[in-house]
Amino acid sequence: MYRPIKACFLQCLPSNLRTISSATWQKSRPFGRICSPGTTNASVTFPGGNWLQANPMLTEEHMQKWPTLQALAKASLEEVNELWAGLGYYSRGKRLQEAAQKVVSELAGQMPATAEELQRLLPGVGKYTAGAIASISYGQVTGVVDGNVIRVLCRVRCIGADSSSPAVTDRLWDLANSLVDPARPGDFNQAMMELGATVCTPRAPLCMECPVKQHCRARCRVEKELEFASKRLLGKAAFSCSQAPDIEECAATGSCSLCLPASEPWDSSLGVANFPRRAAKKQPRAERTATCVLERRGPRGEPEYLIVQRPSSGLLAGLWEFPSLALELGLKEKQQREVLLAHVQAWAGEAVARGRLRHVGEVSHVFSHIHQTYVVYSLLLGGDHKTASGRRDKMLERPAFRWVTQAEFQKAAVSTAMKKVWKAFERQICEGRGSGQGCKRKRAANPSRAGQWKVEADGSLPPRQFSLDAFLKAPAGE
Ligand code: SF4
DSSP: OOHHHHHHHHTTOOTTHHHHHHHHHHTTOGGGGGOOTTSOBSSOOOTTSOHHHHOSSOOHHHHHHOOBHHHHHHSOHHHHHHHHTTSSOHHHHHHHHHHHHHHHHHSTTOOOOSHHHHHHHSTTOOHHHHHHHHHHHHOOOOOOOOHHHHHHHHHHTTOOSBTTSHHHHHHHHHHHHHHSOTTSHHHHHHHHHHHHHHTSOSSSOOGGGOTTGGGOHHHHHHHHHHHHHHHHHHOOOOOOOOSSOOGGGOTTTTTOSSSOOTTSOOOGGGGGGGOSBOOOOOOOEEEEEEEEEEEEEOTTSOEEEEEEEOOSSSTTTTOEESSEEEEOTTOOHHHHHHHHHHHHHHHHSSOOOGGGOEEEEEEEEEOSSEEEEEEEEEEEOSSOTTGGGOOHHHHTTSOOEEEEOHHHHHHSSBOHHHHHHHHHHHHHHHHHHTOGGGHHHHHHHOGGGTTOOOOOTTSOOOOOOOOOHHHHSOOTTO
């Protein structure tokens, strides 16, 4: 039924398709690495190229460290987090490891081979990922719907309702499953995604170069609009764009759950970009967190910094951070200092005057649903590593913690946000010492001098600055 459009979509496959399109597919989809069929190898081998080189989430380092599912299953969450540090989407690394453990311990080392089983049995595998793995690696005839496919299908079919609504989502999956080529399901799905990523782009689609343009209702509509405008201007007869029905012919216009809403009609200035439409995005909520870079001298006089481990569930689960405390909104600076000082006191191993807590600045980081502002302070402890190791009696209820050198901090499982905090702290150190650009190298070359700040007489520190013919013939009822 959809044969012409299938052939058109498959034209989107470049000669080196497996490498390129898998790169698109793999973008932030780490489960791709565990979909090798019939094997227990953790990687997917695409003929014609090494996908690892094009994979922004997984690196050669990951594959060398865990070349098999068994190796990944044996890894600790700490090891996974360390190698994942800085990549974002930390819960994906955790779930990837959980999935590997499940395949090894409960599924006799065999990957589920259908989209249904993949989604049902493996943690972190959703409908899209399951469809992608099943079609690309196992040849199951099943469609995929990701952001690129949503954009292509909404334009090709002029679906203008909120693309995240259940009605549109269901319709898109129906379309994807109807369209997928049974002879080459994996190639077809990659071609669809490739089309959306390289041709049918969000803001500047290359319609003239598009292999499915003769089947695209959005493009047809744009041409009709232009023709209508031209006709009005020149008084000529209207042209006929194609035999395909257009969206205005929808019998349910005004109440259709797929058409452009009456409240947000077609906008000529947008052209094909009228599709897809999305409900207004929810603004991330604002949160403030006080963070303290606690520094002491190590056994050889080198600077060491305290990092503590976050809870094993929730945001940034299991990652390490400088001692941090969520702040109530509206807290004044003096109050922030007091609550933070009380929070870090137990780790300090000594009484710390409020004035020694130095304000470094503010660092912003946007998580998917939270706009986080870190109010950064630093505290240089006066004693050595023996006195500044924390009072054990008060540490019983505390999370895991450790003192690390600068180099160890950079290799630790810390988030991008904490690396930003570190940079702010390092900048302050450089500015405070007037060392300019060479500060970092100087600290590394002469660590024993780092942290040597002048302490005032009162114990405080000085302030620093611190298919497509048939496809177009809509199924009956649509
Ligand atoms: Fe997208 Fe244009 Fe191709 Fe339609 S013709 S699918 S809008 S690139």
